[in-house]
Amino acid sequence: xxxxxxxxxxxxxxxxVLAAGLSLMFGxxxxxxxxxxxxxxxxxxxxLWLVQVLGLGVPWAIALTLPMMAALGWLxxxxxxxxxxxxxxxxxxxxxxxxAAALQNGMFAAFGSDTRSLGAYIGxxxxxxxxxPGNIFVGKLPVYMFATALVVLGALHLVLTRTGFxxxxxxxxxxxxxxxxxxxxxxxxxxxxxxxxxxxxxLAGIFLALRAQVTxxxxxxxxxxxxxxxxxxxxxxxxxxxxxxxxxxxxQSLGGMISPQFSLLAGHCLFLVILAVRMxxxxxxxxxGWRAALMATVLNRAQMRRRA
Amino acid sequence: MIxxxxxxxxGRYGLLQAVKGISLDLAEGAVLAVIGANGAGKTxxxxxxxxxxxxxxxxxxxxxxxxxxxxxxxxxxxxLALCPEGRRLFTDLTVRENLQIGAENGRRGDWNLxxxxxxLPQIAPLLDRAAGGLSGGQRQAVAIGRALITNPxxxxxxxxxxxxxxxxxxxxxxxxxxxRGHMTMVIVEQDLTRAMGFAERLICLAEGALELDGAPQSxxxxxxxxxxxxxxxxxxxxx
Numbered sequence: 001x002x003x004x005x006x007x008x009x010x011x012x013x014x015x016x017v018l019a020a021g022l023s024l025m026f027g028x029x030x031x032x033x034x035x036x037x038x039x040x041x042x043x044x045x046x047x048l049w050l051v052q053v054l055g056l057g058v059p060w061a062i063a064l065t066l067p068m069m070a071a072l073g074w075l076x077x078x079x080x081x082x083x084x085x086x087x088x089x090x091x092x093x094x095x096x097x098x099x100a101a102a103l104q105n106g107m108f109a110a111f112g113s114d115t116r117s118l119g120a121y122i123g124x125x126x127x128x129x130x131x132x133p134g135n136i137f138v139g140k141l142p143v144y145m146f147a148t149a150l151v152v153l154g155a156l157h158l159v160l161t162r163t164g165f166x167x168x169x170x171x172x173x174x175x176x177x178x179x180x181x182x183x184x185x186x187x188x189x190x191x192x193x194x195x196x197x198x199x200x201x202x203l204a205g206i207f208l209a210l211r212a213q214v215t216x217x218x219x220x221x222x223x224x225x226x227x228x229x230x231x232x233x234x235x236x237x238x239x240x241x242x243x244x245x246x247x248x249x250x251x252q253s254l255g256g257m258i259s260p261q262f263s264l265l266a267g268h269c270l271f272l273v274i275l276a277v278r279m280x281x282x283x284x285x286x287x288x289g290w291r292a293a294l295m296a297t298v299l300n301r302a303q304m305r306r307r308a
Numbered sequence: 309m310i311x312x313x314x315x316x317x318x319g320r321y322g323l324l325q326a327v328k329g330i331s332l333d334l335a336e337g338a339v340l341a342v343i344g345a346n347g348a349g350k351t352x353x354x355x356x357x358x359x360x361x362x363x364x365x366x367x368x369x370x371x372x373x374x375x376x377x378x379x380x381x382x383x384x385x386x387x388l389a390l391c392p393e394g395r396r397l398f399t400d401l402t403v404r405e406n407l408q409i410g411a412e413n414g415r416r417g418d419w420n421l422x423x424x425x426x427x428l429p430q431i432a433p434l435l436d437r438a439a440g441g442l443s444g445g446q447r448q449a450v451a452i453g454r455a456l457i458t459n460p461x462x463x464x465x466x467x468x469x470x471x472x473x474x475x476x477x478x479x480x481x482x483x484x485x486x487x488r489g490h491m492t493m494v495i496v497e498q499d500l501t502r503a504m505g506f507a508e509r510l511i512c513l514a515e516g517a518l519e520l521d522g523a524p525q526s527x528x529x530x531x532x533x534x535x536x537x538x539x540x541x542x543x544x545x546x547x
Contacts, residue, residue: 164412171398171409177360178396183384183413183458 003136004253010142012249013149014207016242018222019229020153021200027236028173028193031081031092035100036201037223038107041216043069043202044118044209045107051121058121062206066199073198077191100219107216115213122210145207152203156196157238169193173236228271231278309371311336311492312357312388312462317366319349319356319516326352328516329366334509336371336461339493341507341524343500345536349516350496351393354466357494358390359383371461385415389460393467393496395451399440403431406439406454414458424453427486430479445476452483462492469499481506500532514538 022036033039043065050061076099084095119126128140160166171179172189180186208214208222225248233244248267255266312334319327327349334340344350355361357368359380367376375383398406407421425432428449434442439450448468455463468484469477481502487493497503503510504524512520512535520527520535 164408167401167405167409168413170401170405174398174400175396177380178392178398179409180360180380181358181384181390181392181396182410182454183381183415184409185379185381185413 001257002134003138004257005250006136006138007142008250008253009246010138010146010249011253012242012246013146014204014211014245015225015229015248016153016245017149017200017207018204019226019233019241019245020156020238021197021204022223022226023230023233023235023238023241024193024200025197026230028169029077029081029085029190031085032096033081033197034093034096034223035103035219036197036226037221038100038103038219039069039072039198039201040205040208040222041214041219042072042103042107043205044214045111045116045205045216046202047206048116048118048209048214049111051118058118058210061118062203065202065206069202070195070199073195074191076198077194081194082187082190100223104216104219111216113215113217115215116209117213118206118209119211126210141211145211148203149207152200153238153242156200160238165189165192225267228267232271232274309336310334310369311338311371312494313367313369314357315367315369317353317356317368318364319352319361320364321352326516327356327513330513330518331366332511332518332521334462334492334494336492337489338509339488339495339507341503341510342494342496342513343498343503343510343532343536344513344519345538347515348513350513351466352516353513354390354392354464354494354496357464358388358392360390381413384413384458384460387415387459387461388464389414389455389458389462390464391451391455391466391468393470395444395447397439397442397447397450397454399438401439402436403439403442403450404435406450407431407435407457410454410457415460417459419456419459421457424457427456428453428483430483443476444472445479448472448476448480449483452480456487460491462494463487465493465495467496467498469497469502477502500536504532512536 018040022033025031025033046068047061047065050056050064051058056064080095080099081092084092122141125141129137130140131137160169168179168184168189169192171182171184172186176186204222205214208218229244229248230241231244232247233242234240247270251270252263252267256263310333314330314332317327317330318325330353342350342353352361356363359375359378359382363376367374369375370383370386370388373386375386375388378386398409407424411420430446430449431453434446434450439447442450452465468480472480484493484506495503495507507524510520510522510524510527511518512532514535515538519538520531
């Protein structure tokens with residue numbers, strides 16, 4: 001049980017990084033990027049190409065891939081997303097569906113359909129583990145990835161709360177018109193947010209390639225996981241996204257204790273329960289995250305008891 | 309020098325013409341009050357000047373430079389600030405952060421956090437509170453402070469007293485009085501007595517058109533009431 005909880009928390013860090021980009025794009029740019037999972041896979045594929053073809057070490061591949069992904073995010077926002085946002089609600093969704101299809105088929109053409117992994121290029125780290133009391137084994141790689149996730153999300157939190165750019169991002173997310181009245185250039189903010197979001201997707205893809213395998217068609221499943229973590233944690237909240245990722249990881253890990261087939265299903269079930277609570281407590285969830293929704297549920301029940 | 313100039317400005321919402329060919333110029337340091345009934349086009353006019361609503365026809369100039377095609381954030385950096393109807397503070401952010409955003413992205417100038425707190429001392433104890441938890445009067449003071457800290461040459465204030473208690477309105481007008489002479493002000497106000505007491509010049513809009521323009525002292529109560537309710541126009545159409 002304890003081992004499953006630890007594994008679930010470590011897996012949650014990966015989901016949090018995967019979901020943070022999606023949450024940032026929706027929270028700031030008001031753009032649902034259905035190609036987010038495929039961008040994660042693209043990040044993994046670029047890192048794999050740098051390692052397998054150019055012979056770079058994995059750390060160098062990561063260091064090169066992330067700025068490339070950030071640049072891709074900036075360019076996508078500049079030349080595709082901005083234009084599609086002018087077309088109303090439906091056009092951006094159709095645009096990202098098309099982008100996802102193009103990415104999948106492009107990666108298939110460039111890299112083939114074989115499953116690939118970075119695990120073979122990090123030596124013994126793939127299987128190295130620490131033994132804790134109680135005969136519990138914790139893999140070193142998942143711990144390092146979890147620590148990296150915390151550092152990255154913590155750094156992003158600091159950027160959003162302590163820098164002028166971060167304040168402009170939060171202001172634009174809160175009220176774009178009022179932000180413009182303060183002199184904030186929303187276009188610049190949106191491009192910056194898209195760059196960060198796609199870089200985060202790329203990092204999540206690299207995480208996946210380090211601990212498992214990827215194919216050009218892995219993206220849609222990653223998108224589902226990202227959506228689930230975002231919905232569980234609350235859209236637009238970085239802390240909520242981290243908690244959502246942890247909750248999803250824990251649900252999958254604990255579900256796997258019941259049956260290996262129940263692992264993914266447990267995550268989907270948690271997502272559906274949270275979604276149902278959120279829909280029934282729409283006003284509360286607008287005020288902030290799943291905790292507010294649960295609190296409103298508890299308060300409503302207490303009020304009903306008092307009336308009875 | 310002319311601080312703000314409107315030349316035959318028209319504004320539309322689809323087929324509805326909300327602002328009809330308004331022209332006016334405003335000298336530097338002047339205080340103009342804009343009055344009119346609900347739906348007269350006051351807020352649309354403010355939004356057009358600030359760059360939040362497109363100008364369908366005509367031109368807007370700020371300190372001699374045409375700004376009609378500029379986006380809202382570019383106009384702020386050119387020296388124009390709008391304190392919008394409803395305050396529109398960033399409610400999840402603290403008061404300090406609300407002011408910082410204006411300071412970091414606005415025009416460089418003499419207004420900074422210290423000078424804003426001098427002009428609006430009621431903000432000082434609120435700096436680290438979330439803007440969403442403030443009273444209406446406090447929110448209005450912060451909204452004015454946030455506009456000031458962008459260092460505007462022309463400050464637009466839309467419905468500054470709307471929804472505030474009389475005491476809060478007194479506080480807001482005392483703050484605005486301290487700004488007189490520092491910048492050109494355009495104030496949209498439903499309260500005729502306040503508008504006439506504060507402004508040096510008053511215009512009245514009715515159905516999007518300019519109905520009346522003059523110094524408050526030179527206008528009779530009857531003239532203003534007639535323009536406010538569009539009675540003159542109605543009489544003309546009957547004739």
